[in-house]
Amino acid sequence: MSDVVAPDKGRHGRGDKGVANRIVVLSGGVGGARLVDGLAAILPDWALTAIINTGDDFIHWGLTICPDLDTVMYTLAGLADPDRGWGLRGETFRALAMMQRYRGPSWFGLGDGDLATHLVRSQALARGESLSDITARLCRDLGVQQRILPMADQPHPTAVDTAQRGTLLFQEWFVRERCRPVLRGIHLGGTSEPAPGVLPAIDEARFVIVAPSNPYVSIDPIMSLDGVRDAVAAKKVVAVSPIVAGKAVKGPLADMIRQIGGQEPSAGAIAGHYGALLDGIVVERGDEGIIPGLPTLATDTIMKNREDRMGLAGRVLAFGESLL
């Protein structure tokens, strides 16, 4: 695949650790993690940096939970539950059952093995370590060789305004309330400072891929950090549409486009949301007709297995190259 990443540059051979053929992918959880996994299977380890949304992070059971970071980490480590997409494969939920006996909050499905991740992270944060450093260490221990960066080291909580329940943290709305309260708006709060590695990684990127994640609550939080949108705008950017045939592959995105974006969900709505930031978009076959005036690759975008992930990743990389 290094041929595709740098097809016309003989100096970028396998093992070349120069910066010119690094790829940055911006991602949320499950859907994005699958594309990141495909990219990781194709690119040399050093060539991939994933910048992950931490706007969904929250404190639960006294522990700092980073759903998207963990989903990407577990996916790359080969530990993710293949059906749910989140959490660990073969996970058990004994702590959760006991927590219910204690009448503690049980709406978020923290698994037993998963708890170790949150315990290690929470202890390290309490010691003053940065989320970036902690994430690097967790990844190393799980054998993940690619670079996974939290978008920010400080909290940047995403909240939603709802018609029925007032303001909720994203996970409260998404998991506890099962996306039922109608959205009126989204607030991206907290720090405005990206994690130290974020802007340099984007600056060094050959191009930037926006994973098929939720634009409002997975990608916008990353873009909202100081300097990120400008750094991304200075690069060629390819997005993969998370909307296929008018529906979200996963999660509440279709309703969010209606309630927040005020339009019908479509790949075109995704392109419109990112606007001038995009140099190209990858959509499902059949969705290309609704994207005006933007280089578009229409292909198979549903990732059911490893081969799907690698196939889409390879096509996205080649499409990105073609735009340079």
Add this chain to the structure above:
Amino acid sequence: MSDVVAPDKGRHGRGDKGVANRIVVLSGGVGGARLVDGLAAILPDWALTAIINTGDDFIHWGLTICPDLDTVMYTLAGLADPDRGWGLRGETFRALAMMQRYRGPSWFGLGDGDLATHLVRSQALARGESLSDITARLCRDLGVQQRILPMADQPHPTAVDTAQRGTLLFQEWFVRERCRPVLRGIHLGGTSEPAPGVLPAIDEARFVIVAPSNPYVSIDPIMSLDGVRDAVAAKKVVAVSPIVAGKAVKGPLADMIRQIGGQEPSAGAIAGHYGALLDGIVVERGDEGIIPGLPTLATDTIMKNREDRMGLAGRVLAFGESLL
């Protein structure tokens, strides 16, 4: 059994919540928990107060662990592992396995269900709740009706001086080092203030039972708190010997008596350790010959099943009554 507890006082019938026939038991973990369980099965719920050693408590994985409190609580709730004596029945250890991948400390066997207890407790402590209040709430949620009091609300860590490893926290020596470093001394540190309920409970007790726990590291820490020894001394006190035929029923007590007490382990050494505090001692049949000058009940003291626990508890209660 209320007949035995208050044999000569007609006004102390079943359902009478007067204080005159309350029993206090001082206890550590596994062995003590079994006697407490037997007492709980015989006495009305309101009549039993167990004051539990917290000198072994420590911070692990960022959580406050109270091994003896939890052992007693799980035992009374019918949730304790019947073979190990500690931890939950049918427990799993997935978090521990994952913690090993993260190279975190794995020498203390925190189970998955057990973690919920430590998470709830640690969060409540962080909110400023007292260990006494938290323990009462955990017990209530697990259906434990008896009163379980931590000996102290503030930390009172027991440390051991060893020949090979210097000073260690008790659990480090007991579990991590498997009692191998030779003991040179024991330090009872931290707070000197008993939990608010402790002295009133002893003051109100009809008599005090010292469970078959380790005198050095389970009972002495309780006795060392301000006012406890005097309060206990003002009552009739019956101890159950944790030494049977020269050996500890469980744990490192026999070696501790040699290394710290400078004598051979025996029921007599236990009686000698408590000294004038005791009004009577319960020992295994055959051990009574080595107790000079103290009312002694020689009986079956090994508790292998619920019937053993109830049988011993009943005999201890009756023996205590006989000393009043």
